[in-house]
Amino acid sequence: MNVLRIALKEMKIVREPRMLVFMLATPVLLILILGTALSNAFNGSTTIGDIRVLYHNNGAEPALTEQWQAFMQEAERSSGMAFEQIEEGMDGGREVRNNRYTGYVEIDGQGIRYEGNSRSSMENGIVQGMLSAFTDRYRLSAEAAKIDPEYQSKPIVDDGGSYVLESSIQGARQPGSLDYFSIAVTTMIILYSALTAGGLIDSERKRNTAQRLLASPVTKAEIFAGKITGTLAINAVFVIIVVLISKYMFNAYWGENPVMVFLVLFTEILFALSLGLGISYVLKGNAAGAVIMVIIQLAAFFGGGYTPVASTTGFMREAATYSPLHWSNEALLQLIYSGSGSAAMQAMMLNIGFSILLLAVAMISMRRREGL
Numbered sequence: 167m168n169v170l171r172i173a174l175k176e177m178k179i180v181r182e183p184r185m186l187v188f189m190l191a192t193p194v195l196l197i198l199i200l201g202t203a204l205s206n207a208f209n210g211s212t213t214i215g216d217i218r219v220l221y222h223n224n225g226a227e228p229a230l231t232e233q234w235q236a237f238m239q240e241a242e243r244s245s246g247m248a249f250e251q252i253e254e255g256m257d258g259g260r261e262v263r264n265n266r267y268t269g270y271v272e273i274d275g276q277g278i279r280y281e282g283n284s285r286s287s288m289e290n291g292i293v294q295g296m297l298s299a300f301t302d303r304y305r306l307s308a309e310a311a312k313i314d315p316e317y318q319s320k321p322i323v324d325d326g327g328s329y330v331l332e333s334s335i336q337g338a339r340q341p342g343s344l345d346y347f348s349i350a351v352t353t354m355i356i357l358y359s360a361l362t363a364g365g366l367i368d369s370e371r372k373r374n375t376a377q378r379l380l381a382s383p384v385t386k387a388e389i390f391a392g393k394i395t396g397t398l399a400i401n402a403v404f405v406i407i408v409v410l411i412s413k414y415m416f417n418a419y420w421g422e423n424p425v426m427v428f429l430v431l432f433t434e435i436l437f438a439l440s441l442g443l444g445i446s447y448v449l450k451g452n453a454a455g456a457v458i459m460v461i462i463q464l465a466a467f468f469g470g471g472y473t474p475v476a477s478t479t480g481f482m483r484e485a486a487t488y489s490p491l492h493w494s495n496e497a498l499l500q501l502i503y504s505g506s507g508s509a510a511m512q513a514m515m516l517n518i519g520f521s522i523l524l525l526a527v528a529m530i531s532m533r534r535r536e537g538l
Contacts (some may be wrong), residue, residue, distance in 0.1 A: 168384045172392025176366075177400045193355045194411055200472070201344035204511060217289045222252040226275035231368070232302065234273060237300050245296070269293045276432065277301075313491040337501055341419070348418035349502075352408050352495045354471040356434050357462050359401050362444025364458050365531075366393045386532055387514045394525075395438060401435045413513065421502030430501070430510050433517035434494045437524075444524030447531035465489045493517070 183377030225231055244323045250267075252258050258270035259281050267291045269282040269421065280297055282290035341349075358424045406428070412418040420427055441461070468482065475483065486492045497513035500506045 169392040169395060170391060172384070173399065176396025188358075189355065189401075190407060190411075193351045193408045194415075196351045196355075197344065197347050197412055197416060197418075201342075201347040204347075205472070207386070209525055213293070214353070215286060215289055217247045217293060218248050218257050218266075219247060219269050219271060219293055220252055220256075220261055221249055221271040221273065222258060223273040224275075227273075230273060232513070233300075233304050233307065235531065236270050241296060245292075247293070247296075256342040270440045271297070309449065329481035339419070341503060344412075344416045345419050346499075347417065348409075348412035349498050350418075350471050350491075352405060352412070352431065353434060353491055353498070354410070354466050356401065357407060357438050357464040357465060357491055357495075359397070359435060360438040360442035360445075360458050360462060361455065362401075363394075364446040364454050365399060366397065366443065367423045367446060387529075390529060390532060394443070397439055398432075398435055403434055405431050405435065419502065419503075421499060423427070423507075424503075426501055426507060426510050427498060430494055430497050430513055430517075433514045433521075434490070437490060437517040438519045439523035440521040443528040447528045449529055465491045490517070490520075 172309040213393060223231055223234060239249045242249065244265065252270075258267075258272065261267050262270045262281055262283050265283060265285055267283065268286050269280055280294065282294060286288070288348045297344075317378045409420060409428075409431075413420055442458055445458050445461075451456055466489075469475070469489030471491055472487065475492060475495070493513040493516050497509040500509040
């Protein structure tokens with residue numbers, strides 16, 4: 167009963183307007199601002215630019231030249247590509263490197279050589295694919311001509327249709343900007359609850375109520391358990407409200423397995439509270455709050471709180487793997503959009519494991535102290 171009374175007392179913090187603003191208004195506004203401002207980063211459509219191909223044909227292979235002319239006509243008609251013959255004095259490779267053309271094709275007695283523009287990767291890939299299809303068909307035509315000379319002059323485009331095959335597929339669902347930041351901001355706000363946890367015991371010392379608590383018929387373990395239980399419960403309620411607001415106000419997608427989603431979020435709450443308590447016992451006063459804030463900011467910066475980790479590379483990508491925010495974000499994204507629960511289980515085990523370790527540090531430190 168003592169644990170329950172202390173927990174209920176901690177839950178009365180909900181009456182403070184500052185707590186309501188921080189735990190409810192702040193995440194909702196952040197989701198709206200970040201989700202709107204960075205919506206272009208989640209745009210799944212890509213625009214293909216103009217495709218201009220420079221070519222040089224010395225006419226050493228009449229059959230190849232004839233087929234090349236038919237290929238260019240078909241490509242220009244069906245794909246909108248533009249082919250330009252190189253002029254005297256022009257360097258095809260330099261023109262491509264200067265970003266004036268998508269690629270340069272050179273045709274001679276040795277075959278076809280192509281140099282692409284690396285700055286237009288998508289357009290370059292289209293040209294490479296079409297040239298690959300052309301060379302494959304030309305080889306087939308050349309082999310067929312050895313058997314039947316009729317194929318020597320027959321345009322290969324008539325036998326194989328277009329060089330471009332258009333198809334549409336229904337890809338897997340991907341998170342939009344509001345979907346992503348609903349997850350990222352929720353997990354980030356949870357991590358900020360470590361600041362509240364860091365002041366759970368320190369606030370009793372500052373109000374000079376720690377000694378009265380110890381003088382009452384309550385053990386240190388009951389005080390400790392009651393404060394954790396109450397703070398965990400009130401943070402869980404706030405998180406549920408934020409998730410529901412993002413779901414029904416911003417149409418954020420939280421998947422078809424809400425039980426697992428909330429389990430991941432609740433274990434992160436436990437980790438955040440344990441982090442705050444553990445550091446508050448290792449360090450004292452303002453130093454504990456400063457260290458907790460630095461840890462939260464680093465975890466949010468590297469863990470995808472402000473930008474998707476998938477868009478980072480190098481050191482930033484490597485550092486993200488050590489962020490507790492990244493564990494939860496990655497677990498939720500895989501759970502919601504891939505239906506994979508393995509990452510969620512791993513994140514929950516990490517959160518619970520570190521929580522046990524940090525709570526053990528806090529409890530051992532509490533027992534060694536004369537007061538709280």
